[in-house]
Amino acid sequence: MKSLFTSTSMPRRAWLVLAAVSILALVGCSEDKPKFNAIDITGAEYAREFQLTDHNGQPRSLKDFKGKVVVVFFGYTQCPDVCPTSMVELAEVKKLLGPQGDKLQGLFVTLDPERDRPALLKAYMANFDPSFLALYTSVEKLPDVAKEFKIYYKKVDGPTPTSYTLDHSAGSYVFDPEGHVRLFLRYGSGAPGVAADIKQLLN
Secondary structure: OOOHHHOOOOOHHHHHHHHHHHHHHHHHHHHHOOOOOOEEOOOOOOOOOOOEEEOOOOEEOHHHHOOOEEEEEEEOOOOOOHHHHHHHHHHHHHHHOHHHHHHEEEEEEEOOOOOOOHHHHHHHHHOOOOOOEEEEOOOOOHHHHHHHOOOOEEEEOOOOOOOOEEEEOOOEEEEOOOOOEEEEEOOOOOHHHHHHHHHHHHO
């Protein structure tokens, strides 16, 4: 078998130049790829879409937020720590974005539609940022939404039937301005790193 560099149709020096150019091109492509602080899940075949209702009673899907970076978090209003901490961090991210802050849409999807009624969800969002929206669906449809987004949740009984808590996933999904899922944020990622990632997606 002839070597790549011994082709009779092209001089050896030409092959060397061609190989060097190809390698440089590959390196250039690698350097151009964004480097995120969060987990890059670009091209994932899950977390692709939702059909939910916001706390104002308006049907919502990802296409409603085209042109913005969307951060989706799943939780519930009576969560003692993870949920409020995550929403406070997202509000801080918006502040760090400065003039680009209006290009960030925070979405909170409740895993507790039995107790999290629209009025309560609206009041809960007001604690963090007036532009953030809470979304909900029926108890019957919630498992399908959770499956699409690979969200774990489980009811933990309390002393009374209505005082239960929920064990649930604590990460967030980030969608680019075209509505494609791009990143997964671990709980407690830190506002500066998240803001830097969102700036990349916006630019």
